[in-house]
Amino acid sequence: xxxxxxxxxxxxxxxxxxxLTFAIIIPILKPIxxxxxxxxxxxxDIYDFIDKLPPGSTIILSLDYDPSTAPELxxxxxxxxxxxxxxxxxxxxxxxxxxxxxxxxxxxxxxPTKYSKxxxxxxxxxxxxxxxxxxxxxxxxxxxxxxxxxxxxKPLREYEMMKNIQSYKDIACVVDITxxxxxxxxxxxxxxxxxxxxxxxxxxxxQVGYGPYLQKKQLKGLIGGMKGAAEYERLISEVGKGTSGxxxxxxxxxxxxVFIIFSNIVLLILKFL
Amino acid sequence: MxxxxxxxxxxxxxxxxxxxxxxxxxxxxxAEHLYMGAGLAWYIQxxxxxxxxxxxxxxxxxxxxNGDWFTxxxxxxxxxxxxxxxxxxxxxxxxxSRYGFxxxxxxxxxxxxxTGLSTDFMNQILGTIEPFASVLNLTTGQLLNSIILLIGTxxxxxxxxxxxxxxxxxxxxxNFGIYFLMIYFGASFGNTVMARFSLLYxxxxxxxxxxxxQYFYATNWIILGLVIYFIVEKFLIKKVIANNS
Numbered sequence: 432x433x434x435x436x437x438x439x440x441x442x443x444x445x446x447x448x449x450x451l452t453f454a455i456i457i458p459i460l461k462p463i464x465x466x467x468x469x470x471x472x473x474x475x476d477i478y479d480f481i482d483k484l485p486p487g488s489t490i491i492l493s494l495d496y497d498p499s500t501a502p503e504l505x506x507x508x509x510x511x512x513x514x515x516x517x518x519x520x521x522x523x524x525x526x527x528x529x530x531x532x533x534x535x536x537x538x539x540x541x542x543p544t545k546y547s548k549x550x551x552x553x554x555x556x557x558x559x560x561x562x563x564x565x566x567x568x569x570x571x572x573x574x575x576x577x578x579x580x581x582x583x584x585k586p587l588r589e590y591e592m593m594k595n596i597q598s599y600k601d602i603a604c605v606v607d608i609t610x611x612x613x614x615x616x617x618x619x620x621x622x623x624x625x626x627x628x629x630x631x632x633x634x635x636x637x638q639v640g641y642g643p644y645l646q647k648k649q650l651k652g653l654i655g656g657m658k659g660a661a662e663y664e665r666l667i668s669e670v671g672k673g674t675s676g677x678x679x680x681x682x683x684x685x686x687x688x689v690f691i692i693f694s695n696i697v698l699l700i701l702k703f704l
Numbered sequence: 705m706x707x708x709x710x711x712x713x714x715x716x717x718x719x720x721x722x723x724x725x726x727x728x729x730x731x732x733x734x735a736e737h738l739y740m741g742a743g744l745a746w747y748i749q750x751x752x753x754x755x756x757x758x759x760x761x762x763x764x765x766x767x768x769x770n771g772d773w774f775t776x777x778x779x780x781x782x783x784x785x786x787x788x789x790x791x792x793x794x795x796x797x798x799x800x801s802r803y804g805f806x807x808x809x810x811x812x813x814x815x816x817x818x819t820g821l822s823t824d825f826m827n828q829i830l831g832t833i834e835p836f837a838s839v840l841n842l843t844t845g846q847l848l849n850s851i852i853l854l855i856g857t858x859x860x861x862x863x864x865x866x867x868x869x870x871x872x873x874x875x876x877x878x879n880f881g882i883y884f885l886m887i888y889f890g891a892s893f894g895n896t897v898m899a900r901f902s903l904l905y906x907x908x909x910x911x912x913x914x915x916x917x918q919y920f921y922a923t924n925w926i927i928l929g930l931v932i933y934f935i936v937e938k939f940l941i942k943k944v945i946a947n948n949s
Contacts, residue, residue, distance in 0.1 A: 444728060445725065448725050451904075452908075455901070455904055455905055455908050456908055456912065459908055459909055459912050460912065466848065487773055489848075499903075500904020501906060502902050502903050502905060502907075503899060503902045503903065503906075504910075529747070529754060531749045558754070558758070561754075561755050561759075564815055568815070610831070618823060619819045619823040619824070620815070620819055623822055623823045623827065624819065625823075627849070634899050634902075635895040635896070635899035635902065636892070636895055636896045636899045637900045638895055639888065639891050639892045639895050640892075643739070643828055643831065646831055646853075647827055647828065647830070647831035648779055649823065649827060653906070655895070656895070656899055657898075657902040657905070658898065660747075672909075675909075676902060676905045676906075676909070678755050679901070679905045679908075680898065680901055680902065680905065683901045683904075683905075684897070684898070687897065
């Protein structure tokens with residue numbers, strides 16, 4: 432028995448990779464629909480904040496993620512944009528990450544038409560800016576000093592929705608979806624300094640580190656990872672990539688827990704044999 | 705046509721990288737080198753078209769045409785300082801980079817220090833002790849939470865305080881702080897696992913999408929090709945071993 436158990440512990444890891452592959456592929460091919468009823472307070476806070484904004488308010492949606500973190504953050508960006516359009520908010524979309532161009536393009540190609548939103552009247556796209564510190568501090572007095580033109584090179588001031596927008600004081604809140612530390616910049620240089628409400632969407636890895644900001648209300652709400660996106664989709668009653676990924680996540684997590692428990696039981700048995 | 709080609713490239717490179725999990729192979733090496741080379745090339749063209757042309761060359765040309773010397777100097781001086789940073793790679797003229805770095809460090813420190821102190825230091829200290837200012841208004845749960853937060857913050861800070869030897873009472877408090885650190889690292893690791901699985905789901909979702917007829921079964925062809933390669937390679941290796949023995 433000892434030899435069998437030792438063999439089990441030395442199993443080729445490629446078999447485990449294969450099991451994990453099946454655990455994730457099978458729910459994609461055949462969705463199971465595992466119920467997910469819990470909603471974290473941080474996601475509820477961000478939903479409530481946006482939900483309570485009066486129609487016509489302008490928000491900044493800073494999408495600072497690239498394809499490496501897209502599976503977690505793209506569903507978040509999509510669901511926040513959908514919620515904003517549902518509430519008839521005006522959205523200024525910007526980015527400080529060069530690789531996000533294609534992903535933003537994918538968002539604005541599909542979502543605005545679904546809600547009958549028009550470019551220039553309901554949303555605008557600002558070009559990529561490399562120097563985030565300069566941009567964030569300059570926008571406190573005059574957005575147009577940095578963003579004279581939109582992404583297509585047309586004067587920004589001429590758009591209908593930008594007519595009453597000069598600086599942060601005309602912005603209801605900022606939602607930053609990012610896989611980098613850019614959210615820290617928004618909190619420090621905009622939220623704390625100019626008292627603009629900051630809401631965030633981050634990868635699950637970074638989510639734990641923003642606990643102190645949430646506790647002190649420096650961040651008004653936070654969406655964490657694909658799970659956070661799924662919770663938000665449930666709140667706005669729209670199924671998206673977040674919800675469809677939860678099945679696979681649940682099965683994969685159960686598999687990992689089984690591996691950990693099984694290997695620990697085997698180790699304990701071997702120790703006392 | 706471009707869409708089908710894109711599907712083949714995307715699923716191909718993804719599967720080439722994943723093939724390393726089975727064993728090292730030339731396809732993985734191709735994908736690895738492409739990742740470095742193409743990524744770097746993309747970043748260079750991005751810097752030229754999204755940074756230098758709209759923020760330096762475009763405004764410079766416009767100011768030159770208008771004879772606006774003030775704007776010209778406002779563009780030239782920072783550009784020269786920025787270029788001076790590159791001179792650090794040339795030992796003979798690396799002294800020039802000091803000027804660029806001086807501005808960079810001064811500007812960054814000037815912005816970062818007061819903001820960092822306020823956001824990450826003062827506000828966090830306030831957040832830890834603020835609940836106790838209105839302790840009678842807290843529910844039992846909130847009071848317990850605040851006490852645990854306070855004890856956790858102080859004991860973890862003790863752990864990271866190395867100016868005093870950790871013995872006696874200090875050692876006990878810092879050891880207690882280790883438990884809070886373990887809880888944090890456990891939560892962080894669990895979230896990391898979830899994040900990695902999310903990224904894996906994203907990749908597999910793309911592979912499943914590109915296995916449709918619409919994309920000419922791109923994923924299926926690539927998998928078939930890789931399986932054939934590994935079978936042939938195993939067969940060839942066996943033959944070589946048999947010939948040598």
